[in-house]
Amino acid sequence: MKKTIVFIASLGAREKKAHIFEEITSSCPGNDYSSVLYLTPTAFGEAEARRQFFYYLKGRHRKTTYIPFHSISLRELCINLYEHYGEKAIIPEGIEPLLLCEIMGEKNLGYAVLLAQLLSKLRNYILNVDIPQIKEEIKKLIFEEKTMKRALKSLETLELYEKRLEEGGLIDFEGALREGIPLIKEHLEPELLVLDGFFDPTPLELKIIEALIEKAQKSLVLLEEEAEFLRFFEAHLDKIEKRQISSVTRREGTGYYVYPSMEDEVEGIARGVKRLILEGKRAGDIIVTFPQPSVYLPMLKRVFQKHAIPLSIAQYDLSNTRALIALLDMITSIEEDYPRNDFLSFLTSPHFPQVPQILREWAVSYSRRAGIIKGKTAWLSMRDILLNSTEVTAEEEKLINEVQRGINSVIDALEKLRETEDLTSFIDEIERLLHRFGFWDSLIGQSAQISETINKQFTELRYFSGICGRFKSPEDQGFSETKTLSGMEAIPYLRHLLKGLKGRDEGEDGVRVVPYEFAAGLESEAMFFGGMIEGDFPYRPDIDPLLPERVKEALGMPFLEYYLDRQKRYFRRLLNVSKEEPYFSYPSMEGDKVFLPSPFLEWGKSLIPPALNIPSEEEILLREGMFRRRDFRETLLNGQLQRGKEVERLLKKHFGKNVFISVTDIDAYRRCPLRFYIEKVLGFEAELPPRFEVEARLWGRLAHKTMEYLYRDGDIELKDIPNRIMEGLELAIKSREIRTIGDFWSKVAREIFLRLIPMIETQEEDIKKQGFSPYVVEKTIKTGINGLRLKGKIDRVDRKIKDKRYKIQDTVILLDYKTGSIDKDSLQLPLYALMWQKENKGSVERVGFYSLRNGSVQWYPAKGKGMEEFIEDALQDAFGLLQRLRKGVFTPIPFRDKECRYCYHGALCRGAK
Ligand code: SF4
Missing domain, CATH: 3.40.50.300 (P-loop containing nucleotide triphosphate hydrolases)
Structure with a gap:
């Protein structure tokens, strides 16, 4: 060991680096510090040393221009040296677990990561002992058979891994560190070596450091009094000069x-x-x-x-950045058959700017409305689901068509990834996809380091693709047969490489x-x-x-x-x-x-944390707003539209005297004028996340279609009812507007109807006993009554034919199928009765809601009330309601309190009960 000065900093010592810097400047007069090799344990320490040296020179020596020292982390130095002088090719660190998976013949990445960590520890802490020797040691140390077998199996895999590396002329990072020691001795001779920031180096790192100190003409070491590293120099006390840096403030504890x-x-x-x-x-x-x-x-x-x-x-963890999340969402979309949240997150991410704009704006809302949970088929049928389950204007239909075209083109592009046959074409394709959707362009500027890191991972995967065949061997007992890794099989590997990536903010002023x-x-x-x-x-x-x-x-x-x-x-x-x-x-x-x-x-x-009165700007603005105490209640939802020509024009256009108004709309206005205004006039709908159930409207259509088929061609025998219903159900399930419900819900629908049929049979028998038989189904009707223009559709009309000889008119009953709950105050049936009588001969004897939950009919008018009175009351109500509607009165006053229970606007509504 040549001249070595060790600076030992006590806890609480300050300006520790200045001692090293002082030695460097006195050893290198002038502005050239290039002969100094400054080593740190991490890249962060290296950047920190450069930064502090700059401030030191600027402050103490008034220098801002100089030739800097060569600073590098210990690992990087060894890897660079090996790349230059070593004989084998170094494999990227990230793919070690991938290679281990290939050796084991199973994609157990969690286990492979543990093995890679174990190997790294063995290489760093157990020097000059190979794996077979460690196995022998372990046999002596572990007595429990299962534990020993597990330990030996992992070491055997590592042994095989080393063998494969050797055969392939390859070496991993830790291997290159170990084999870098002789290269240091042969090729390095630093004039001034500085070691800074090492606290507890591993035995392997100590060997490297020892080799470096041996070769350096002079060494400066800065360490702390509690550092493990100090023990290393204690063995060489005769050859080193020790300098103590005393503490300024030393704390043993704090609150x-x-x-x-x-x-x-x-x-x-x-x-x-x-x-x-x-x-x-x-x-x-x-x-x-x-x-x-x-x-x-x-x-x-x-x-x-x-x-x-x-x-x-x-x-920081790059995996939490929006760019990485968006990329992983794209991969999950393909891998897991387009789950709603991941696919939408990909479609709307700012990191995929080339996804059609129309999808970014509408995909969320339409997919929710269509109730899509996941599945390529569901996404490709979104248009059909929407058009068949909701009433849409021609303009909206055009928009839905365009959104569907966009979805189709995106899925088409993503599906190409599924078709790739091997790992290389998988990486090519994924890179092409990222280009196509503008991912790389979105990273230019602030996120450039993310782009660089992802590219590096793709390069590693490409490297792995080039060598992984060499790691599979059919003759190895217990390991799988050689087979080519297909593109989709590589997804877990890509995920692994994209996990735990580290990034840093370049700014230094924060x-x-x-x-x-x-x-x-x-x-x-x-x-x-x-x-x-x-x-x-x-x-x-x-x-x-x-x-x-x-x-x-x-x-x-x-x-x-x-x-x-x-x-x-x-x-x-x-x-x-x-x-x-x-x-x-x-x-x-x-x-x-x-x-x-x-x-x-x-x-x-x-x-107790100090109460600091240091508000943020946001808090100041909030406080100012509170002091002004403006009351917006009158402006918000007071239920009365502002009068004006435009409002008058619109009210006339939608509800004027010449417009046919749907009976169901009048009923909706009766239930709550404000809700009617929000949903029917403004066309706003609460977008709820789809759940795993058949959407209520779709189920309603299925049931209606089935019952419509029952008597579509006229009356049938009672005994034919079950077959006819099941036939109708099958046709309904296959129909274009329903077929998207899928196999599971089709099965559920069959079971429901099978359970319902006996109840329907009883009800039908009862109707027949009263002398009525089906006359017409799905009857559209439009009529004008005392300036009231109404339209609607009656689900079913049954007729009782009276004796023509005595000129007795036929009578009818009107039926409305219901899959949901029944509203006994509904104006629908009396108004239908009125409309039917206006347009047809014969009177309406009764009207009823036909429940498709239990097959029973709820008849009206109720006992004690005649049909005429029943109709007259409804007509008066309809007049009153329409008058208010035409005036633009949309008060938040529900007909019954329970309306609010199922209403989505409660959070905004003053009338919510
Ligand atoms: S919360 Fe009640 S009052 Fe308000 S819109 Fe809904 S149903 Fe009407």
């Missing part, structure tokens, strides 16, 4: 803040940060960190944006949001550490199903206690990174979950 919820906690952190900024602190000198950043980041971004606080996020491991190595003015929940910090790794903890300990690998102790040491460092007292916090609850504080915190030292 912590308790918030009622995560949202309150993030609000508290935001206000605390804002206070510091208002007091003059630079945002970049404030750190915010969490043990589980992915849980907090979306909320943090939202709340900090509300308070106009800029953020600079060192590392409050720094960093993982706590990074935060522990930084110096700052203030540090906020939120989410200190028991179970999250310290975090207990999941139980390892491959190797028991005590075996790992015996083999010298990290085990449970090691991880817990490591987090404890991180906590001690975090107590001392900021000048100001650190700000630890946790939420005591989230929803119905109750949390306890981290055991690292001193439970007696909980603090």
Whole structure:
């Protein structure tokens, strides 16, 4: 070991890096620092070193232009070296589990990931011992047979994996690190080597570091007094110079803040940060960190944006970005037969701008209305479902046709992916699809790093496609036969590669949001550490199903206690990174979950969060609005349309004296004028998520069509009723407007009718006994009565023929089939009776709602009331209602309170009961 200076920083020491920088500047007079090799454990540490060196030179030496040192992470240095001088090709890190899956002949990616992690640990912690030797050790350490078999099986797979790599002239990342050591000795000779930020390097990393120090002419090492790394130098004390950096403030513990919820906690952190900024602190000198950043980041971004606080996020999960989510939604759409939410999310994502605009605007609403849950067939039949289940204008029909064409073209394009035969054509096709729908263009600019990362994953998958054949071997006992991986089979692999991708915000001026491991190595003015929940910090790794903890300990690998102790040491460092007292916090609850504080915190030292009067602009505006106290109640839904020519014109057009008004519309207006206005005049409908059930209107049509068929060709014998109903049902199911209900619901419909038939037979017999027989079905009728123009459709008319010799007129009964509940106050039947009598000879004896729930008929008029009176009352009501309708009165006054129970407008409506 040549000249080595080790700077040992006490907890709470400040400006630690300045000591190293001072040595660098004195060793390199002038502006050229290119002879310095500056090594850090991570890329974040490397960027941080460059940044701080710049500020150091600017502040201490008034320099802003210089030739920078060569900074790189340890792993990257070794990989670069191996790529340059090594003999084998390095395989990308992400595809290791994929290759393991191919070796095992099963797509158990979860298990393969565990195997890859185990291999990485073996390579990093157990040096100079190969897998067969480890297997022998394990046989001695594990007595339980099942556990031992499991451990041995995993090691055998890893052995085979290494063999395949060797045969293919390939090497993985950890392998390249290990084989990079002789290359360091042969090819590197740094003039000045700097090691900064290493806390607990693995034995493999220590070997690499040792080789580097051996070759360097001079080495500078900055480490902390509690770092494991210090032990390495203790073995070489005679050859190193030790310099102590003393602490300025050393803390052993501190209080912590308790918030009622995560949202309150993030609000508290935001206000605390804002206070510091208002007091003059630079945002970049404030750190915010969490043990589980992915849980907090979306909320943090939202709340900090509300308070106009800029953020600079060192590392975040790209899988949570909208672009990645949109891409995965596209893949799920193809893989899982177009589930509604995923497919809609793909169609409307801003990251697919070339999806036809009309789909972006209408697909959500129409698919809801059509009740689509999933299924290519359902999407391709959306038009038919809509046109057959709702009344639409010609204009809307045109729009629906266009939306359907758009859906067809998108599904057509996506289906090409399903047709790909191998992995390479799958990747080509998916890239083509992304181009076609404008995905890459949407990432230009701010999201360029996402584009780069996804492209990198596609390259890795392509690489895997090139070599995966070599990893399959029919002669290997227990492993599958060689077969080509088809395109669709590769989807889980692509998903795996797109999972857990890391991104970072390039901006450096915001409050720094960093993982706590990074935060522990930084110096700052203030540090906020939120989410200190028991179970999250310290975090207990999941139980390892491959190797028991005590075996790992015996083999010298990290085990449970090691991880817990490591987090404890991180906590001690975090107590001392900021000048100001650190700000630890946790939420005591989230929803119905109750949390306890981290055991690292001193439970007696909980603090009440300060009440900071630092409102956001949004809060100021809300407060101002409240002070003005404007009352909008009169403007909103007062039930009376503003008078004006345009309103008069529209009312006349829709409900004027020359217009035939549907009887069912008058009835709807009677039930609630405001609801009628919203749904029938404005045409608004509540869009509810489709459920797994037949839409009520579709079921109504099916039942009506079936009953219409029953007497379509005239009367039939009672004994023929069951067959005729089932025939009608089959025809209805196959009809264009109904066939979309699918096999399951068709079966349900058959069962319902089979159960209903005996009840219908009884009812039909009863009608026949009264002398009536079917006369006409689905009768459209239009008529004018005292200036009232009405239209409607009567489901069924049965006639009793009287004796013509005595000139006695025929009488009829009118029937209306109902699949839903019956409204006894409905004006429908008396008005139909009136209309029938006006247009036909003979009188209406009775009218009835024919329930298709229980096959019974509810007859009207009720006892004690004659038909004439029944009709006259309804006519008077209809006149009154129409007068109000023509005046534009749409009051929120329901006919009965229960109307509001099934109404979707309650949230907006003043009349809601
Ligand atoms: S909530 Fe009641 S009053 Fe309001 S629109 Fe609906 S049915 Fe009418």
